[in-house]
Amino acid sequence: MEFFPASxxxxxxxxxxFAFLVISCAGLAVIFGMxxxxxxAHGEFIMCGAYVTASTARAGLPLPLAIACGxxxxxxxxxxxxxxxxxxxxxxxxxxxIATWGISLIATQAVLILxxxxxxxxxxxxxxxxxxxxxxxxxxxxxxxxxxxxxxxxYLLFYRTRFGVIARATIQRPEMARALGVDTRRVYGLTxxxxxxxAGLAGGLYAPTMTMVPTMGATFIVESxxxxxxxxxxxxLGAAPAAAILAVIKxxxxxxxxxxxxxxxxxxxxxxxxxxxxxxxxxxxxxxxR
Amino acid sequence: MNxxxxxxxxxxxxxxxxxxxxxxxxxxxxxxxxxxxxAVVVLAVLAALSYPAFANDYVxxxxxxxxxxxxxxxxxxxxxxxxxxxxxxxxAFFGLAGYAYGxxxxxxxxxxxxxxxxxxxxxxxxxxxxxxxxxxxxxGRIKGVFVGIVTLSVTLVLETFMAQTAGPQWRIGDARxxxxxxxxxxxxxxxxxxxxxxxxxxxxxxxxxxxGMVVLCYLxxxxxxxxxxxxxxxxxxxxxxxxxxxxxDIRLYQMxxxxxxxxxxxxxxxxxxxxxxxxxxxxxxxxxxxxxIVWVAVGGRRDITATLLGCLLVIAGFQxxxxxxxxxxxxxxxxxxxxxxxxxPDGLVFTAINRxxxxxxxxxx
Numbered sequence: 001m002e003f004f005p006a007s008x009x010x011x012x013x014x015x016x017x018f019a020f021l022v023i024s025c026a027g028l029a030v031i032f033g034m035x036x037x038x039x040x041a042h043g044e045f046i047m048c049g050a051y052v053t054a055s056t057a058r059a060g061l062p063l064p065l066a067i068a069c070g071x072x073x074x075x076x077x078x079x080x081x082x083x084x085x086x087x088x089x090x091x092x093x094x095x096x097x098i099a100t101w102g103i104s105l106i107a108t109q110a111v112l113i114l115x116x117x118x119x120x121x122x123x124x125x126x127x128x129x130x131x132x133x134x135x136x137x138x139x140x141x142x143x144x145x146x147x148x149x150x151x152x153x154x155y156l157l158f159y160r161t162r163f164g165v166i167a168r169a170t171i172q173r174p175e176m177a178r179a180l181g182v183d184t185r186r187v188y189g190l191t192x193x194x195x196x197x198x199a200g201l202a203g204g205l206y207a208p209t210m211t212m213v214p215t216m217g218a219t220f221i222v223e224s225x226x227x228x229x230x231x232x233x234x235x236x237l238g239a240a241p242a243a244a245i246l247a248v249i250k251x252x253x254x255x256x257x258x259x260x261x262x263x264x265x266x267x268x269x270x271x272x273x274x275x276x277x278x279x280x281x282x283x284x285x286x287x288x289x290r
Numbered sequence: 291m292n293x294x295x296x297x298x299x300x301x302x303x304x305x306x307x308x309x310x311x312x313x314x315x316x317x318x319x320x321x322x323x324x325x326x327x328x329a330v331v332v333l334a335v336l337a338a339l340s341y342p343a344f345a346n347d348y349v350x351x352x353x354x355x356x357x358x359x360x361x362x363x364x365x366x367x368x369x370x371x372x373x374x375x376x377x378x379x380x381x382a383f384f385g386l387a388g389y390a391y392g393x394x395x396x397x398x399x400x401x402x403x404x405x406x407x408x409x410x411x412x413x414x415x416x417x418x419x420x421x422x423x424x425x426x427x428x429x430g431r432i433k434g435v436f437v438g439i440v441t442l443s444v445t446l447v448l449e450t451f452m453a454q455t456a457g458p459q460w461r462i463g464d465a466r467x468x469x470x471x472x473x474x475x476x477x478x479x480x481x482x483x484x485x486x487x488x489x490x491x492x493x494x495x496x497x498x499x500x501x502g503m504v505v506l507c508y509l510x511x512x513x514x515x516x517x518x519x520x521x522x523x524x525x526x527x528x529x530x531x532x533x534x535x536x537x538x539d540i541r542l543y544q545m546x547x548x549x550x551x552x553x554x555x556x557x558x559x560x561x562x563x564x565x566x567x568x569x570x571x572x573x574x575x576x577x578x579x580x581x582x583i584v585w586v587a588v589g590g591r592r593d594i595t596a597t598l599l600g601c602l603l604v605i606a607g608f609q610x611x612x613x614x615x616x617x618x619x620x621x622x623x624x625x626x627x628x629x630x631x632x633x634x635p636d637g638l639v640f641t642a643i644n645r646x647x648x649x650x651x652x653x654x655x
Contacts, residue, residue, distance in 0.1 A: 038435050088632055093435055094376045095631045098587055101580060102627030109620040218576060222446060229439050260454045267447040271440055275430040 009134065013255060016140050017247035019147035022240065023206070025224035025231075026150055027199030029239040032228050034171050034191045036093055037086065040100040042199055042224060043217020044107035049074040049200025050207040050216060051111070054119060057207075063125060067204030071197045078196020082189050090188070104217070111214040119212040139208065146205060150198075151240055158235075167191055222263070226270045232280020242281050315509060317516030319372070319524055321593045321643060338501055342494045350497045356605050357500040358561045363585045363601035364511055364594060365554025371591030372515060373547040374527030375433070379423075379441025380555040380582050382448050385574035387416035387556030388563040389452070389467070392476040397463040400477035409479065409560050416556020417549050424548035428541045433530070445574045452571035472570030479564045496565070504598075507554070511594050523547055555582075577620075584623055588630050590637025600639040 028042045039045075053070035057063055081103065089096035129138055158164035170177045170187045178184050202220065210216060227246060231238030249269055254262035277284045316323040322331075342350045362380055370376050394408035427440055456469025467473060479499070514520055525533040526540045534540050563569045572578060589600010604626075611619035634641045 038439070085628060085632065092635070094438075095635060097376070097435060097438060098583060099628050099631040101583070102624040102631070105580065105624030105627070106621050109617045109624070113617050113621070222443075225439060226443070229436065260450055263450055264447055267443045267450075270443050271426070274432055274436055274440055275426055 005134070008136075010251075012136055012140070013251040014247050015144040017251045017254075018243055019140070019143040020206075021223055021227045021243035021247055021250075022147040023143065023150060023202045024220040025227035025239055025243065026154065026235070027195040027197070027202065028224045029228045029231065029235045030154075030198060031192060031195035033233045033235055033238075034167060034195075035090070035188060036233075037090070037096045037192075038093070038100070038225075039195065040097055040221075041081075041104040041107065042100075043219075043221035044104045045074045045078060045196045045199035045217075046203035046206075046220050047107070047111065047214065047217040048077055049203030050210065051115070051119065051203075051212060052200070053204035053207040054212055058120070063208070067201065067207075070204035070207070071201040074200020074203065075193045075197030078199075079189055079193035081196075082192040086192060087185070087188070108214050108217070115214070117213065125208060143205060150201075151236070155236060163190070223266065226266045229270050230273045230280060232282035232284075234282035234286075237285050238280050238282030241285075245281075311513050311517075314513040314516040316512075317520075319515040319520045320512050321595050321640075321647070335501075335505060339498075342497060347493050351493050352609070354493075354497040354500050355565060356602055357497075357504050358565055359558055359582075359585070359605055360504055360598055360601050361507060361561070362555040362558035362582050363589070363597055364507060365551035365558075366582050366586045367591055367594055367597035368511065368515070368523070368554075369548055369551035370586060371593070371597065372520065372523045372527060373544055374530075375428075375437045375544060375548065376435075377441045377548070377551065378438045378579055378583065379443075379445035380551065381574045381579045382423075382441065382445035383416040383420050383552040383555040384559035384562070384578075385445070385448055385452070385569065385571070386419055386559065387412040388559035388569040388573065389473065390415045390556075391560040391563045392473045392569055393462045393465040395476045396465040396473075400480040403480065405477060405480045405564065409557075409564070412560035413553050413556045416559065417553030420552020420555075421545060421549035423552075424545035428544040428548070431541075442579065445579050446576070449571045449574040452574070470571060472568055472572075474568035476563060476567055478567060479561075500561070503557075507557075508594065508598055515594060519543070519546075580623075584627055586637075588626055588638055590640025590643075592636055593640055593643075596637055596640035596643060599643075600637060603639065 024046065027045065028039060031037055031039045031042075049067075049070035051070075052073045053063075053066045056069045057066035061069065085099055085103065086096060089099055125139055129136055158168060166177070166182055167187055167190075169180075170182060170184050174184055177187075203216075206220075210219075227239055227243050230246060231240070231242035246266055246269060249265050250262045253265040273280070316327075322328075341353065345353075362384055366377065366380050369380075390412040391408050394411055395405055398404050398408070423441070423444060427437055432440060452467065453470045455467035456471070458466070460467040460469070465473065465476075479496070515523070522533065522538050522543050525536070525538070526543060530540055559569075559573075562573070585601040585604045586597055588604050589598075590596030608619055608623065611622055630638060636644075
């Protein structure tokens with residue numbers, strides 16, 4: 001057996017798991033890292049993005065535009081929810097979990113009632129390619145590239161733009177930011193919208209590869225939680241390396257023991273990591289840097 | 291938020307043993323005191339006792355089903371409301387004890403009251419597992435939202451694991467675990483009786499047994515929560531650092547409270563399995579895990595009476611909604627949850643009782 005196809009197969013498995021973890025956790029990580037709120041309705045924002053993407057794509061829009069539509073819709077819904085519900089719960093993090101859980105129950109069931117138990121999706125585009133004697137989906141490779149691109153884009157947004165600077169200032173010292181004239185409520189609203197939009201983007205990107213059911217958010221939410229909790233509050237120092245490590249664990253366990261043990265391995269990993277380093281990877285790395 | 295009232299030291303030394311514990315039936319950590327309150331309690335119990343005389347067997351069996359869940363709700367009330375640790379994973383202990391009851395009874399049968407031994411073992415297993423998880427979390431200084439994440443992960447791990455136990459190799463003794471379809475065929479609770487054991491299938495007899503257990507559990511928790519143990523739990527909820535500075539090992543107290551909550555959830559689980567003679571992995575899933583939170587949040591987590599009443603009310607309401615379609619019932623549940631958190635953060639029943647209490651006092655004055 002040649003070396004290249006074998007190593008490509010391993011890279012493909014890893015890249016697939018890594019892309020899934022990064023893309024699905026980005027929105028959650030932004031909202032948790034920036035606002036300290038665990039958004040249990042994250043999966044429903046993903047579902048929203050996926051549904052909008054699938055329906056606009058079937059109406060004839062090219063896929064990239066349809067994905068953008070999905071992300072925008074989710075962002076708008078997120079901003080409305082922030083204005084009506086989340087805003088009142090910033091000082092009660094436990095209550096915000098419960099409220100977002102309530103929202104997720106409502107959203108899942110409402111979609112089930114209004115749109116039925118399933119919706120026809122769009123096929124996976126771009127076909128597949130042959131490496132060695134096995135074929136690989138090109139779209140999965142595109143997803144890996146998008147995950148890397150997403151991390152880069154978020155880095156630019158938070159470290160190279162005015163919005164990013166103001167947002168980080170608001171997170172680190174809210175009172176000081178307010179004293180300097182920053183409208184912190186607006187920043188929180190925009191940040192929540194950004195998080196929801198990223199969730200919608202995740203839904204849009206994965207819409208062509210999944211069946212559209214109202215509970216599809218649940219398939220994302222466990223993985224994204226695990227990544228965010230293992231990563232801790234910082235996306236770049238935490239969630240990205242956490243996604244890489246977890247992707248190795250998941251890809252290895254899935255390859256050797258099957259998908260179920262891949263998932264169980266992830267959940268056990270989160271329990272162990274929380275016990276060993278409560279602040280997540282990012283706190284660990286920051287302490288180590290000092 | 292109630293300020294912490296320490297029990298008056300001057301009256302304590304006079305009472306010992308049983309009398310001391312009975313005096314703890316009322317105290318700073320539980321609502322309701324005085325003859326009027328206890329008269330209402332006795333009336334409520336009497337009404338519950340005479341209920342089977344007026345209702346048909348099906349409705350009574352249904353009421354027994356409501357009672358099954360109250361233990362898990364009261365346990366969560368202690369862990370979340372009194373100790374301040376929001377656990378999303380009570381269903382893990384529920385499911386574990388439910389499966390344990392099934393495995394044990396299928397293997398040892400139901401003769402000579404063995405089902406009660408199985409119930410006891412199942413509850414102990416739930417409690418020990420909760421102590422283990424509690425040790426893991428609280429001695430690791432995990433707090434706040436992370437307690438919720440860990441417990442949710444635990445229950446989801448158990449669900450995923452049990453869901454794949456479909457093959458014939460997954461058996462414990464004679465008990466097949468049966469994967470996603472769940473386990474069935476275990477005997478119900480059985481009372482050994484001369485001239486034929488009494489099988490407690492869903493119905494009037496089971497109703498009375500469960501009612502007795504609910505009352506005992508409620509009164510026992512009242513005593514425990516007004517004892518020093520309960521006072522320390524509330525102190526930890528209000529300010530963990532202060533409680534620690536006062537010399538309490540808060541990790542130990544949190545772990546014990548979590549173990550108690552786990553044992554109570556386990557009691558619910560084992561009783562549920564005995565009630566319906568089946569248990570499935572979905573009893574540990576995401577939707578199932580949401581339900582105890584809904585009952586306790588809507589009822590009121592800061593008081594065991596409010597938790598009990600709220601749990602019964604919400605389950606009854608939920609069931610009557612389900613008649614119109616369970617998907618609508620879940621929407622209403624979600625809306626109720628959001629409404630409660632936004633408008634009455636202390637819980638609907640708790641707020642209502644408080645308002646009524648204040649009104650009553652004003653009238654008396």
